Amino acid sequence: MRALLLVDPIFASRERRMLARLEAGLADEGVRVLHAVPEGSTIDADEAIFSRAIQFPESGPFQPRRQVARALLERTVSEDGGMPDVVHAFGGRSWRLAHAVASQAEAGLVLEVWRAGLATQLRRVRELPHKTRGIVASVPSLGLEESVRSEAGGMAVSRVPWGVLAPGDAPPRTGEIRTLMFTGSGRDAAGFHAAFDGVIRAAQSSDHPWMAFVDADMARRAGLWKHIRADELRARVSLIDGMESRRDLVLRGDLLIQTEALGEHRSLLLEAMAYGMALVVRPDPMVDALIGGSTCVFAPEQSREAWEHSVLPLLASRSAAAELGASARKHVREHHRASAQIEALLRCYESVGAAPTLAFDTPRTGNVSGRGR
8 A cells, every 4th residue: 555645834843753653653564655745844855754755836826736736646656656545634734735636646535634623624625626536534533523524414534543652661750840831822812821821820839940831833823922021930931933843842841731722633732641741721522632630630711710720739739740640641551552543544544445555566557647637
């Protein structure tokens, strides 16, 4: 089987570690994986994140989508020696191009639905001219599966829970919270400020020193520096560019706070759990891994008081934070293993007609320009 993973820039920068794991895991199952990323992406063909990657230009007035798709397929055949059996699109901005590529290659199409807002786009993609071998929505949770089935009636859906690596030799957490890591989208500025103010107020009441690290893009969208008045507080807050792509740094923290971004799946949360970090978030029915009291602590509402009261017990008790992190780690090891994601993804690929083959089997070839017409 040959799989072309087509990734848009936003998803590529945020989820590069998961994409690299997918490449390695699928390769272990005999799948030839090729990544396609836009030119100028933060992940390009020269980076060592992926072993095999090609670039393609963004479509536009002078680069029609079908023309870009044809050029991408020609590069794929040149690099890989054959047509892809399945095209897997990550990030909503890549869906229409992925549909054109799959149509011309007569391949199956898998659309990764990682946030609730994408469910409404599925029907429009399915109604595009030219037909793929088959099309399916891959969703990481039951909540998103129900949303897709409700909003894109008739769409085939395959549940593929995301997985991460939970190293067996990860050092135990002491439960002492000195570093606060803030993540989210920043699009809900009021929600961000409520979470930030509440958590910081709780930290200021503690007896030990602390530092807060905030995703820089989120901080800019939400206007963090305009919101912070006291110079003393500014000295305790640091911004991190591309926080979600700098996992090693984030995982050194003690407490991860996702301020908003409801309905979105982010593998950073799973990795934090796998490393035993304590996690504080809003309740989110779209994300199955968030279980109050077991994998995280919930801030029941978007108010400063709710966030402060949710964080205070973790700051006051080392054992509470350590036990929460250990429970979250156990859940990830049992329900969100990277190997289980690979197994589910292979079944998803087979559902769109991509029969499993060994990497050295005879490739599908053909005239790129003559397909999908």
